[in-house]
């Protein structure tokens with residue numbers, strides 16, 4: 289188990305140090321701000337959606353290692369996915385970080401995102417890990433206010 293933990297930590301540290309898709313998208317169809325006041329994490333998310341598919345997704349912002357790496361892994365994971373799949377993955381990711389029981393298939397489908405299963409032991413960190421996902425849903429629902437984890 290501790291080897292697995294180390295591996296997970298490596299993924300998180302790598303994505304924190306070199307966040308993927310870390311930029312603004314000049315051309316975007318959806319956009320939202322997210323803020324986690326508990327930790328001070330802030331991010332801005334951009335999506336280019338066409339024909340129900342996420343063609344491009346990117347973010348900018350500043351936050352702790354968990355929130356930055358979660359946003360980075362999320363953007364990498366969701367590029368090319370349909371909106372329908374995306375909402376399903378959101379539900380599954382939420383189950384994962386809050387420690388709900390999940391079936392193997394749902395867990396497998398999350399791939400590398402499974403690294404965030406560890407945050408369920410730290411309620412404050414759950415908000416860091418899920419900030420980008422809540423911001424994503426707000427962007428898709430075109431909610432203009434900043435997503436808050438409170």
Ligand code: ZN
Nearest residue numbers: 327329352416
């Ligand atoms: Zn945080």
